Amino acid sequence: MKSSPAFQNGVVKWIDDRLPVFTFMNHELNEYPTPKNLNYWWNFGSLAGFVLVLMIATGITLAMHYTAHVDHAFNSVERIMRDVNFGWLIRFLHMNGASFFFIVVYIHIFRGLYYGSYKAPRELLWMLGVVILLLMMATAFMGYVLPWGQMSFWGATVITNLFSAIPLVGESIVTWLWGGFSVDNPTLNRFYALHYLLPFVIVGVVVLHIVALHTHGSGNPLGIDTKGPQDSIPFHPYYTVKDLFGLGVFLIVFCLFVFFAPDYLGHPDNYIPADPLVTPPHIVPEWYFLPFYAILRAVPDKLGGVLLMFGAIAVLFLLPWLDRSPVRSARFRPIYRIFFWLLLIDCIILGVVGANPPEGWWIVVGQITTVWYFAHFLIILPLLGKLERPKPLPASISEPVLRGGSATAGATSKPMEKA
Amino acid sequence: MRRSLSLTARFGAALLGVALLAAPGTGRAAEEAPTPPDLDWSFEGIFGHFDRAQLQRGFIVYNEVCASCHSMSLMYYRNLLDIGVSEAAATEIAEQHTVMDGPDDNGDMFERPARLSDPFAAPFPNEQAARAAQGGALPPDLSLLNKARAGGADYVHGVLVGYEEPPADVELPAGMYWNAYFPGHQIAMPPPLSDGAVEYPDGTEATVEQMARDVTAFLQFAAEPRQEERKRTGVKVVLFLIVLTGLLYAVKRKIWADVH
Amino acid sequence: MAETERASGHGDVARRDFLLLAAGAMGAVGTAAAIWPFIAQMNPAQDVLALSTTDVDLSPIEVGQRIKVMWRGKPVFIARRTPEEIEAARAVNLGELPDPEPDEERVQEDEWLVVVGVCTHLGCIPLGTASADPVGDFGGWFCPCHGSHYDTSGRIRRGPAPTNLVVPDYEFLAESEIRIG
DSSP: OOOOSSOOOHHHHHHHHHSOHHHHHHIIIIIOEEETTOOGGGGHHHHHHHHHHHHHHHHHHHHTTOOOSTTTHHHHHHHHHHTSTTHHHHHHHHHHHHHHHHHHHHHHHHHHHHHTTTSTTOHHHHHHHHHHHHHHHHHHHHHHHTTOBHHHHHHHHHHHHHGGGSTTTHHHHHHHHHTSSSSOHHHHHHHHHHHHHHHHHHHHHHHHHHHHHHHHOOOOTTOOOOOSGGGEEEHHHHHHHHHHHHHHHHHHHHHHHHHHOTTTTSOGGGGSBOOTTOOOSSOOOOGGGHHHHHHHHHSSSHHHHHHHHHHHHHHHHHHHHHOOOSOOOGGGOHHHHHHHHHHHHHHHHHHHHHHSOSOTHHHHHHHHHHHHHHHIIIIIHHHHHHHOOOOOOOSOSSGGGOSSSOOOTTTTSOOOOOO | OHHHHHHHHHHHHHHHHHHHHTOTTHHHHHHHSOOOOOOOOTTOSTTOOOOHHHHHHHHHHHHHTGGGTOOOTTOBGGGGGGGTOOHHHHHHHHHTSEEEEOOOTTSOOEEEEOOTTSBOOOSSSSHHHHHHHTTTOOOOOOTTHHHHSTTHHHHHHHHHHOBOOOOTTOOOOTTOEEBSSSTTSEESSOOOOOTTSSOOTTOOOOOHHHHHHHHHHHHHHHHOTTHHHHHHHHHHHHHHHHHHHHHHHHHHHHHHTTTO | OOOGGGGSOHHHHHHHHHHHHHHHHHHHHHHHHHHHHHHHTTSOOHHHHHTTOEEEEOTTOOTTOEEEEEETTEEEEEEEOOHHHHHHHHTSOGGGOSSOOOGGGGOSSTTEEEEEOSOTTTOOOOBOSSTTSOOTTTEEEEETTTTEEEETTSOEEESSOOSOOOOOOEEEEETTEEEEO
């Protein structure tokens, strides 16, 4: 495969002289240096990009058949499932795609937490990512309302009601959100309009996210900067093929859900048409919101719960300044590593708490895990930054793989993993 | 290598834990009533398929027993062709039901026999009429019932066969019945099935258990008529992806050979 | 750069190229198969197809009577023609017609005329089906929008419409029942 700035094809050259798309593509793919030691946890960014494209494609085709009116929404979705050619497939792809979008993004985020991807000079890259997460959450929330099932309606009612906790203007804001005096047709219509819009805003922020990434290049599992060309390889073909392979593995898991367990991650109550006069016994959001739901309910005060729920994301914005350790990767931070795992377990337990009614033991567990979550970011990380003694870092990325036991400067790091 | 493997392994274990602990939905009905027995159905599993003879029997049960109170508005008479009923027979079934149409050129609404392109005729024109006829309780539309209830087909079958005498210390209000699997145990629907309630043209004996099985299978079809196609396509897609991913892995190893 | 060919042996190159070809071909097939549903979903759905035909019972229609039925969202005129109307349609000199077409080619049974009731000029619904309607100068239909006159075979005779009223696909299921579409 040749990659030269002087294109041979006349048409390509003509276009490139006027709009340098091909030079741009060549630079970003063939020349762009990527650390050579990335492991499979680095696949999840491209997976997220794939799922975003899938969601937009399935979303637009669903929109060709969906009717955003309280009298027709539920039945229009069932028409898609029954009568529209391949409608069932497109609907299940979209529905499970939302779940898998969050699975992929949560893994992507935890990768960042483990390897210090949020640290200088990548703070803005990280914060753009948090913005993407927020936009995803808003998009998913509104999207779930559209089928107008029982959970759609009541989830919307519960969450929009939260804004009434805001002092002074809370009630007005809720009325403004609803377009009426309860979740009803005006609400459904505007959620549809915004649900269609936000994914394109996400695309824009993703572009910024990638531009920010390419400014300093990817981090890597060792957390040390690339020192020269010996530490890097071109993105194409190495990471294109690795990403394609990772995509294949992802698609297998995804398709197992889409084709054999398409409703597993959902809730049966959403197959009941929305009824404003009948409240389901347990109102739960989709699984990817459960940890935040748990934090919301951990605080007895309504406003406190709302603030803490949004606070859980706000701390992510502050992360680059909360964790001041100069060492990026948890590979060389043995104490931090323990707290990383505790955080992960904490988030999972928070999710389980969110799935259960706030009764009995669940209340205490929810409070403990909520406190721990904030303690991790606000207390433990700043302390670790000061107190932790990290392991010595290797001299460079290439250096640990040199055979024959040459440079052992700080070589307490483990040998390179085989991909 | 060991380090990243253990990272992967620990993460995988964490994910598995979450999937098991937070199994969506299923726990809740059990809090208020026991879980119905797990039965074998032909439509379960990755190779699940329907027995069309059973679906036709199930439709007969719906049409003759359930349809007097329960609508199934998302099913159309043309869907009977998908369960193996001939076009002529389906047309005849449709014509036994009337639907409201209009307005005609005088502005009046009128009744006409149903066509294949019509949805199943509903027993009541609206929710209020249904409630009035059932003492305030609304018989739910059955189109999606198996998907709208935790436990699915096992639960629906359980309710149909689960009627029993209430415990000695329970006083049932008038119009309520005791059911083993219905959440809260008290259900407004009287036992809908009794032996011999319908006559099956294929000669199968119409016991309560048989009718419950057949109508539950029909309800499963009604909830998602395309599920057989979904699973068939899934087998092909996943097998294709496994082969393609294997090839991609081989290509990846080849391309990366000079880096390692 | 990806100049890894020089690093490997020739056998490796051939195997890697085959692998690449196989993976690429499979990937292309898979991508095409994945894109197809997104295109197919725009085709008419099952409920639309179910309404693509309309069965009409002709027995209540008297000789000389005309009715209007809906088919695929458009009106269809069904006329049970009198012998005089049939003769008038047959007697016309084809040279006089803006859109020449013999009456025999427009009907399956002489008595029954089935045409789509949409004026071929700009789409209005011509008058002439109801008994009180004007029928124009040729005994057929008259379009009030711009004055097109159609004869007893539904052919354009005078006015801005360029072509005859469209005869849809239909078949006789029985002597007094037709299926349109």
